[in-house]
Amino acid sequence: MTLFRLGYVAMSVNLQNASPSQTMTYKTFKQIRDRDAAIRKLERIAQSNIHNCLRLLKHNKAHDMNFFRLSSRIVPLATHEELNGWDYLSGIKDDLKELGSYAESNNMRLDFHPDHFVVLNSPDEAIFKTSMKVLKYHYLLLHQMGIDPMHRCVFHLGGRYDDKEKSLERFIENWSLVPKGIQKLVMIENDDTSYTVENCLYICEKLNIPLVFDLHHHLANHDVGDWHVYWERIMNTWSHSPLPLKMHISSPKSREDFKSHADFVDAEMFLDFVKKVNGSIEQIDCMIEAKQKDDALFRLVEDLKEHPNIIMETESSITWKD
DNA sequence: GCCCGTCAAGGAGTA
DNA sequence: TACTCCTTGACGGGC
Numbered sequence: 001m002t003l004f005r006l007g008y009v010a011m012s013v014n015l016q017n018a019s020p021s022q023t024m025t026y027k028t029f030k031q032i033r034d035r036d037a038a039i040r041k042l043e044r045i046a047q048s049n050i051h052n053c054l055r056l057l058k059h060n061k062a063h064d065m066n067f068f069r070l071s072s073r074i075v076p077l078a079t080h081e082e083l084n085g086w087d088y089l090s091g092i093k094d095d096l097k098e099l100g101s102y103a104e105s106n107n108m109r110l111d112f113h114p115d116h117f118v119v120l121n122s123p124d125e126a127i128f129k130t131s132m133k134v135l136k137y138h139y140l141l142l143h144q145m146g147i148d149p150m151h152r153c154v155f156h157l158g159g160r161y162d163d164k165e166k167s168l169e170r171f172i173e174n175w176s177l178v179p180k181g182i183q184k185l186v187m188i189e190n191d192d193t194s195y196t197v198e199n200c201l202y203i204c205e206k207l208n209i210p211l212v213f214d215l216h217h218h219l220a221n222h223d224v225g226d227w228h229v230y231w232e233r234i235m236n237t238w239s240h241s242p243l244p245l246k247m248h249i250s251s252p253k254s255r256e257d258f259k260s261h262a263d264f265v266d267a268e269m270f271l272d273f274v275k276k277v278n279g280s281i282e283q284i285d286c287m288i289e290a291k292q293k294d295d296a297l298f299r300l301v302e303d304l305k306e307h308p309n310i311i312m313e314t315e316s317s318i319t320w321k322d
Numbered sequence: 323g324c325c326c327g328t329c330a331a332g333g334a335g336t337a
Numbered sequence: 338t339a340c341t342c343c344t345t346g347a348c349g350g351g352c
Binding site for chain 1: 328329330331332333334
C-alpha cells in the first residue's frame with residue numbers, strides 16, 4: 001500500500017497578509033539614494049517574508065500538511081549582480097533558524113522550485129554562472145535553516161537551442177562544472193514544451209538525479225503517451241534519495257489553454273493516477289500546483305473522501321484500498 | 323481604493 | 338533580426 005501525501009505551493013489563499021514573497025525591484029532599489037537604507041529595507045522585507053513562511057507552516061500544521069514548497073523570493077535581489085558583496089544572510093540567520101527548526105521538529109518536508117532562469121545547459125557561460133549563484137542562494141537558505149540540502153531544488157533541463165540532443169549532452173558537460181554540494185540539491189522535472197519524461201530519464205539515470213514527474217506537463221509534451229511505461233524507471237531515480245518520491249499534480253485550465261494551470265485539481269485524474277501506482281512504492285509526495293493553492297488541496301481532499309476506495313490517513317494524506 | 327501597466331529573468335515562437 | 342509572449346506576485350502611478 002502506498003501513502004499519498006499532499007502538499008501545495010508557496011502561499012495560502014486563506015491566510016490574510018501573509019505573503020512570503022514581498023519584494024523590491026532593482027528599479028526601486030536604485031531610486032533610494034542612501035544605499036545602506038535601501039539594503040536595510042531589503043532586510044526588513046526578507047524578515048517579513050520568513051515570518052510569513054512560519055505562519056504558513058503553522059497553518060499547514062493545523063491541517064496535517066507536512067509537505068510544502070517555499071517561495072524562492074524570500075530575499076529580494078539576493079542574487080542581483082549590482083548587490084554583489086551584500087551579506088544577505090547576516091540579518092536573517094535567526095529567522096531562518098527558527099523557520100527550519102519548526103519544520104524539522106514537525107517532520108515537514110520543505111523544498112524550492114527556482115524559476116526557469118536557472119539554465120544549467122546554457123552555452124552562455126554568464127547564464128550558467130548566474131544559475132550557479134541562484135542555486136547557491138537556495139543552498140545557503142537551507143543551510144541556515146539547518147535542513148539537509150539533499151534533493152530540495154527542482155527545476156527543468158533548460159533550453160533546446162535548436163538541437164535537443166546537443167543541448168542534452170551540454171547539460172551533462174556542464175554538470176561536471178557544478179560543485180558537488182550544489183549537485184546534491186538538484187531534482188529534475190519534465191517540462192511542457194521542451195524536455196519529456198524520456199529526455200529527463202536519460203539525464204537522471206546518467207547523473208543519478210531524482211526525476212520529479214509532472215503529470216500535466218507529460219500530457220502536454222511526451223514521446224509516449226502512456227506515462228506508466230516510465231514509472232519503474234522514475235521510481236528508480238529515487239532509490240538513493242533520503243526523501244520519498246515527489247511528483248507534481250495539476251489540471252489544464254481549458255482545452256484551448258491546456259498548459260496553464262486550472263484553479264483546482266480534477267479528482268478523477270488524480271484517482272486514476274493513484275489507482276495505477278498504488279502498491280508500487282511506500283510513499284509518494286504529491287505537490288498540488290493549482291491557482292487556488294491550499295484551497296485546491298482542501299477541495300481535492302473533499303472530493304477524494306467521497307470515493308469508496310479512499311482512506312483518509314490524516315487531513316491531507318490518503319491511501320487506496322482495493 | 324481600484325485598475326492596470328510595470329518589473330525581472332531566458333527562451334520559444336512568430337513575423 | 339526584432340518583436341511579443343510566457344510566468345509570477347507584487348509594486349506603484351493614475352484616476
